[in-house]
Amino acid sequence: MALDTVAIAQRNPDAVQPFAELGLKPDEYARIKEILGRRPTSSELAMYSVMWSEHCSYKSSKVHLKQFGDKAVKTDALLVGIGENAGVVDVGQGYAVTFKIESHNHPSFIEPYQGAATGVGGIVRDILTMGARPIAVMDPLRFGPADAADTRRVLPGIIAGVGGYGNCLGLPNIGGEVVFDETYIGNPLVNALCVGVMKHSDIKLAKAAGAGNLVVLYGAKTGGDGIGGVSVLASETFDSTGPAKRPAVQVGDPFVEKVLIECSLEIFAEDLVVGIQDLGGAGLSCATSELASGGSGGMKVELDRVPLRDATLSPEEILMSESQERMCAIVEPKHIDRFLEICKKWDVTVTVIGEVTDGERLEITWHGDLIVDVPPRTVAHDGPVYNRPLAKPEYVDRVNAEKVIVPRPSTAGEIKSTVLKLAATPNLADKSWVTSQYDRYVQGNTIQSQPDDSGMVRIDEKTHLGVAIATDANANWSYLNPYEGAKLALAEAARNIATAGAIPLAVTNCLNFGSPEDPGVMWQFAESVRGLADGCLEMGLPVTGGNVSFYNQTGAIAILPTPVIGVLGVIDDVRTRTPMSFDRAGLELYLLGETADDIAGSEWAYMHGQRGGCAPVADLQREMRLIELLVAGRTSQIFTAAHDLSQGGLSASLTEMVLRHNVGADITIANIEVALISESPGRVIVAIDPAKLEQLLALAKKQDIDIVKIGTTGGDNLVINGAVIPLNELRTAHTETFPKLFG
Amino acid sequence: MAKIVVDVMLKPEILDPQGVAVSAALPRLGFTFAKSVRQGKRFEIEVDGEPTPAQLAEVAKAAETLLANPVIETFTVRVEK
Known part of the structure; x- marks a missing residue:
């Protein structure tokens, strides 16, 4: 072979070069x-x-990502911003934390094990590069339908790859997501997050x-x-x-x-x-x-x-x-x-x-x-920058106008079967089959991991300072309304931090979309970035960095717009965190936040083949008040437990709470046809000792958050408006899905 | 009765962590002959009678499906007397 040198290039300026084959x-x-x-x-x-x-x-995304800088909030907490390998956040006591998510979608489709494993390896090196010691990883994953043949090929390999690499490194895997949807068949999403800790003086730059x-x-x-x-x-x-x-x-x-x-x-x-x-x-x-x-x-x-x-x-x-x-x-x-x-x-x-x-x-x-x-x-840095054409896809108005028609539970029999179906559906079923392949506790600092709302690790063994991280994306909402979808994902991730009592500090993201050459996809992307930037500005949270993954599509079918949002929070003493569930009888359960008929984009709608309707509109002011309430409640130790309501609504959250410590609950709630399955954002269930009621009501009043008593804890059943669901039956439904599907 | 052998090796350009570990361990134990080592795996499959070409083709198909990962590995099928 002949070596091509600068001298040859000068002598022979007209040589034909395969630039098109290289993608230029x-x-x-x-x-x-x-x-x-x-x-x-x-x-x-x-x-x-x-x-x-x-x-x-980032030639297609740069013009949009600029907003994260333009709309940035001024905060002293951000020590290193966007542009470096990862952003660095001050968490107090002289500590700084760096975190980032990246995608490894395409390699993981070709070779699931190695693709996922090297995805973990890559993000860990990004964190190391900032001068930090990596302390935990998380992996939001998306797959085609759970019963599809290709999912059976891809999922076990990806899970084993994530676990294999992380376990060998001795890094706990403290959470993530596993979500199934038809559009991810042929294009699974493997997003890998890593968090690292260092002293302020140790920050390194490229x-x-x-x-x-x-x-x-x-x-x-x-x-x-x-x-x-x-x-x-x-x-x-x-x-x-x-x-x-x-x-x-x-x-x-x-x-x-x-x-x-x-x-x-x-x-x-x-x-x-x-x-x-x-x-x-x-x-x-x-x-x-x-x-x-x-x-x-x-x-x-x-x-x-x-x-x-x-x-x-x-x-x-x-x-x-x-x-x-x-x-x-x-x-x-x-x-x-x-x-x-x-x-x-x-x-x-x-x-x-x-x-x-x-x-x-x-x-x-x-x-x-x-x-x-x-x-x-x-x-x-001076690569091409494209202002790609974007156009609102025709589907948006059409699906927004669709009426969502799903069975509405009202009788005791319907309530019971709805709860059991939601508990068992792959998107909401128990994920132990996945997370038990990950080492969640290595290093001995894991405070929370799956199935908690967020992952939490202790970073100082003397003061018990800790950080919490949650990742969320609701692609169904983003499909209906990408602007609101991104805001809602941000709100949900922040809420998942706050239920434990940690204070949200900073945001990272991994934006997974179809082809940027499709104006409709580009519109979804632009709207998502606008929503996230507006949301972060309103909530006062800086975006510390992120990653864009385009071309996630099979033929002409793009994946649902999937902006995965990661929020990092700090908690001054992990021992005071609010757990996600109750472990004893005699507590009172309250629902915080307002429930509307938000069925569009819900899991219940998805299970019934309904993809239309309008996504909820994010009320970030109310979300911030709710977060303040949750943090204040943790500081004054009012809550015995707090758990977020999201996919699967009240039904799914109650299922997770009663099964966690095998303590039942007796629930009475009005308007059950809506209340059981609605996924209205900005809601949390809290469990309190009845003696703390005055304090809780005062907090809710101060923050102007709706509060309603929904029941008490105890017994061997989850009882909802008289429908009796034995915990054993509920547990079987919740836990047998993954082993049945994947062996 | 004959034995069909399937040898599976990582493709030459793929990193082989086990082979690297072995080639690092050899000189530590005083064996200095190796320039490099690559490690693979071997399957021995017993069949009745002389293997037919059709049978060998079927084994090759099984190797491609299960025994080897054709994305990162190569394999050979042969009959051992």
Whole structure:
């Protein structure tokens, strides 16, 4: 094969290059030529193509995501904002917390186990890169129908991959979601969240400042993983005896990552790095160009120094490789010996591959020949920006006008069968089959995990300071009204933090949508971003970062718009949290918030094939008052339990509460045809000792939140308006669904 | 009675953590011959009589479906006397 160098590109400006096969549009290719003043070399073409891809450049979403900055609330809690690997939030007592969600949807469809596993590995390295010790992970997942053949192929592999990687790292998995819907068949969603903790002084950024500083690659060797698209270049440049088409699948090794985490933390503790970046999507192309443009811009890299797992890799492939478990650091020369020593101690492969220069170009050589000579900002940040056409899809008005017709429970028999059906439906059934494959308690700091409303971990063993995280998305509502859907998901995630008594602090997101080239999908996306930005502004919560995943569709069918919203909160003493359920008889149950006939987009409607109607309208002022009530109630220890109402409404929440500690309840509620199945937002069930009633009423009055007594706890049955549901029967219905489906 | 053997290996470009671990352990135990090690798995399937081409094709299909993960692995089917 012939090496394509800058000199050759200058001598031979008209060589035909496979830019279209690499996903670049003709005008994008022309723009590269304009930037460089010549045709790109094949290595430069590979770098631009992957860095200007939708995944890396956010070219379709950028114009909308700007709102998160424009509408940002001023808050001292945000130590590092959008743009870095992950945002960092002050949680008090000198601690800072960083958290982020990313998608790994497409790889997980092709190879479920490895796709999901490397999704976890990637987000953990993002958190590590900020200087934080990763302390927990969470995984919101979406699948096709539970009984579909492909779901049986994909789901067990994905669950095992999430569990396998996280368990090997010794990170507790403290929550997430498992949701089924037809539109995810052929396109499951694997979103991975990681949270890490550090002291304020330990924050690290991705920048390469200081001429003469060394560029150091450490961690696993580079192989031909995940360079699918670039195989076009390989097939162009390799002769027929060269290697076969490279796979787009990456295989991770969690034990290497564990060592990489400990090695990196020791390096951080001795303050040996100026800047650091993990190698994820787009590998070295991304790390070198982002580090260089984060500094003054100049960097020289000798690519032939990169340690290889496969000696046949071409320079283009090395630049693109997405081999897992690698990091790139900028190190001052005076610290390099100590850096190498620590890597040796941990048995981590480490190589100095280049240095920071005082120029403004990123120059990469291959055995002395210059193969890349670019302004790094043009690769990393000045990619194309598209203002893609958007148009409200015709379906919206049509489905909004549909009347939702579902059976309404009124007799005792109907109430009982409704509760049992909702308890057993895959979207609401007990998820122990999934979460028991995850280690939820490793490290000994897990306070809450599934099936609690939020995950909670202790971060200081002396003061018992803790953080809580919840992720939520209601795609059914987003389908009916993406603007309100995003706001409602935000409100729900914040409420899920607050039921335990934690105070919501910051927001991250993972926006999963269909093709941005479809104006209807683009409209859904724009509306969702607008809703989330408006919602965050109104609730005073900063967006710390996020991820956009487009092209989630099978043929012409896009997934439901699925903006997954993660909210992080802080609790000063985890021992004072409000649990999600009651463990004794004689308590009184109150429903906080207003119940309307919100059946559209509900689980009960979905179970009856009804996808129309209008989504509820979020009342964020009321949500904020409810949150204040919940936090105040926790601080003054009024509640014995508090549990959010969401999918499945009152029926599902009561099911979860009575089964948690096997203590029944006797419920009487008006307007049962609506009350049992409605999913009106902004509602919580609380359990109190009757002696605390005055305090509770005072709080509700102060915050102007509707309150109604719905019953008392005790007995072996869940009784609703006289309909008796034995707990054993309810438990069987709730727990047998997953084992029956997935073995 | 004959034995059909299916050998499954990770594709050469795929990371093999077990092989890496073995090749790191060998020199520690004084074995210095290995430049690299890759680890696979072997299935031995007993059948009655001489395997027919149709039978071998069926085994290959089973290998593709169950014994190997064709996304990241390759396999070979052979008859062992």
